Amino acid sequence: ELQKNEGTSLVYVTGMLRNNTAEQRTSVRVDFKLFDNAGKQVGNASDYIMIMEPKQEWAFKALVVEPAVAKVEIDKVTSSK
Numbered sequence: 001e002l003q004k005n006e007g008t009s010l011v012y013v014t015g016m017l018r019n020n021t022a023e024q025r026t027s028v029r030v031d032f033k034l035f036d037n038a039g040k041q042v043g044n045a046s047d048y049i050m051i052m053e054p055k056q057e058w059a060f061k062a063l064v065v066e067p068a069v070a071k072v073e074i075d076k077v078t079s080s081k
Contacts, residue, residue, distance in 0.1 A: 002064070002072060013045050013062040013072050019052040025079040028052050030060050035071040042066045044075070052079070 003014045013032050019025050027050065034043040043066035049058050 002069065003061075011064040011069065013047075013064060014060065016057050016059055017052075017077065018057045019054060022054050023081060024054060025052045025081065026050065028058070028077070028079040030062070030077050031075040032062060033073045033075045034064060034066055034069045035073070036068050037070045039071075042069060045072075 001014055003012050004010070005012065013034075017028070017030055019028075027048070029046055029048045031046045032044060033041055034045055036042045043064075045062040045064050047060040047062040049060070052058055
């Protein structure tokens with residue numbers, strides 16, 4: 001979801017990602033596509049965590065630098081073993 005930081009003009013994509021596997025994952029990255037009110041893609045955002053243990057949850061927070069973002073979609077999640 002899009003979350004505006006109180007008292008600033010900063011906007012973030014926030015949410016939870018869970019490692020549902022029984023293995024540790026490294027270099028975990030979540031990428032998002034950002035859209036305006038007309039549905040046109042206006043940019044991207046991403047966040048990264050070095051290590052996720054099995055069954056661990058991660059509260060990601062990706063900075064949005066493009067103005068007028070109205071909608072966010074997950075593009076991809078990547079990681080290494």
